[in-house]
Amino acid sequence: MSVExxxxxxxxxxxAAxxxxxxxxxxxxxxxxxxxxxxxxVTMSLVLLGEAAARIGMSxxxxxxxxxxxxxxxxxxxxNLIVNDDHRADLSAMWGTVRYDLANLISQLQSIRHWRIQGE
Known part of the structure; x- marks a missing residue:
């Protein structure tokens, strides 16, 4: 996969996050x-987040x-839980992920992006 x-x-x-x-x-x-x-x-945003991550993992x-x-x-x-078994998706867990976990993920993604762009 190209850097771009x-x-x-x-x-x-x-x-998505x-x-x-x-x-x-x-x-x-x-x-x-x-x-x-x-x-x-929110569910769609989480699916898009997961899809992009999966593409990175595959490529x-x-x-x-x-x-x-x-x-x-x-x-x-x-x-996978959302896409394959949506009726079992725990909305409270989804809420916790969005409100408490994604802020840290966003920060980590920003760091990775800057690292890649700078070529370090």
Whole structure:
């Protein structure tokens, strides 16, 4: 995979994570659990996040090994759960991921992107 393509997938991951967070800004968990439209939009953002991560893993598995600080398996597991067994997706767990885990992931993705662009 070219560096440009890799950066594109990292950017897609970051954008999807930022979208999921933006969709829930100002919401409480109970408001999220009562809002089907937001649930569906957040779910789609998480699927897009997982898809971009999966493409990186398929095309450049060394990149995943080079960046073990990212929760690659958790990202894939959430995507797979949503896509393959959506009726079992735990909305409270999804809320926790979006509101508490994605901020750190976004920061890590920004660091990786800058590292790749600078060629360090």
């Amino acid at each position: 393509r890799l950066v594109d997938y990292v950017d897609r991951m970051q954008q 930022e979208q999921a967070r933006a969709l829930t800004d100002g919401m409480t968990e109970s408001a999220f659990l009562a809002d089907l439209k937001t649930q569906l939009a 450049n598995p060394d990149f995943l090994r080079d960046h073990p600080e990212l929760p690659w398996s958790k990202i894939s597991e959430m995507r």
